[in-house]
Amino acid sequence: MSQAPESADEIVRVEHDGEVAIVTLNYPQRRNAFSLKMRETLFEVLYRLMYQDATCRAIVLTGAGGVFCAGGDISEMKDRTVLDFRERNLLPLNIFKLMAEGPKAVVAAVEGFAMGAGVSLSAVSDYVVSASNTRYACAFIKVGLLPDTGLFWSLAQRVGAGKARELVLSADEFNGEEALRIGFANQLAAPGEALPAAIEVAREYARMPPLAVAHLRAALAGGIESLDEAIETEVNLQPILRRSQDHQEAAKAFMEKRPAVFVGN
Incomplete structure (x- = not known):
């Protein structure tokens, strides 16, 4: 990694490995509980x-202390008004939107x-790189809540509507190997090896044309569920990318048999 953490004391730490930013949830004493x-x-x-x-052209999200995130911080789940709860729920939803439709790819380790x-x-x-012994659970229903974030x-x-329904209703645990089998994880790693594997994937994403990545992620997040939506997305976005410097550079680099150098324009 080319730079030291911005702060070792921060509850979320950031390190940079070239064009990859490594974001670490850093609350290990509470298994990186998702506190306010x-x-x-x-x-x-x-x-x-x-x-x-x-x-930064790609992001890796991971957790400190050999734990990704054990869910919400139970100590903060105090009685509040419905309006207070609605307001507090907006922040994790804004994080979700950033991760889903922001311009840069995110890899989870x-x-x-x-x-x-x-x-x-x-x-x-x-993209999800999971250690084989990771324990997952959509445990919301066990504390009387709906799935959030x-x-x-x-x-x-990730897993299809039927499997998603099963996982949120049962709240049963599943491990990394099962996560790979059902399509929740993209890649399996040995315990302790998820982060280096995720960084390698993020490096590949970082080499892609940034403008195309941004448009592609936004289109996928917007949902393409019909023929007309697919056609509309292509008609609206493809001409923009055809005119981009990155596309012109890719075509030139192909003809010259050299790696392309993308600038995000």
Whole structure:
């Protein structure tokens, strides 16, 4: 990694490995529980990386202490008004939207536990590298709640509607090997090896034309469920990319038999 963490004391740490930003949930004493402070900081970090940091072209999300995220912080689940709860729910949903439709790809490196919101943060990522012994559970129903942080959408995108229904209703645990089998994870790693594997995947994403990646992620997040939607998306976006410097560079590099150098324009 080319740079030291911006702060070892932050509840969300950021390191840079070339064009890859490694974002670490850093609350290991509570298994990286998705506390209010963590949500606030993660949103700020992701927004900056997505929209303000031109040196970042792909993001890896992981957790400190050999744990990804054990879900919501139970100590913060106090009695509040319905309006208060609605307002507090907006922040994790904004994080979900950033991860789902922001211009840069996100790779999850999952170890240890991914419960509740940990499942949600994994599911919305573009690519999930899971340690084989990771324990997952969509445990919301066990505490009398609905799936949150966008899991209603992202889980079915990964495993299909039927399997998603089974996972959220049963709240049964499944491990990394099962996650790979059902399509929740994209790649399996040995325990302790998810992060380096995820960084390698993110490096490949970082080499892609940034403008095309941004448009592709936005289109996929918007949903293409019919023939007309597919045609409309292609007609509206393809001409923009045809005119881009990156497309022209890719065509020129192909003819000259050299690697393309993309600038995001």
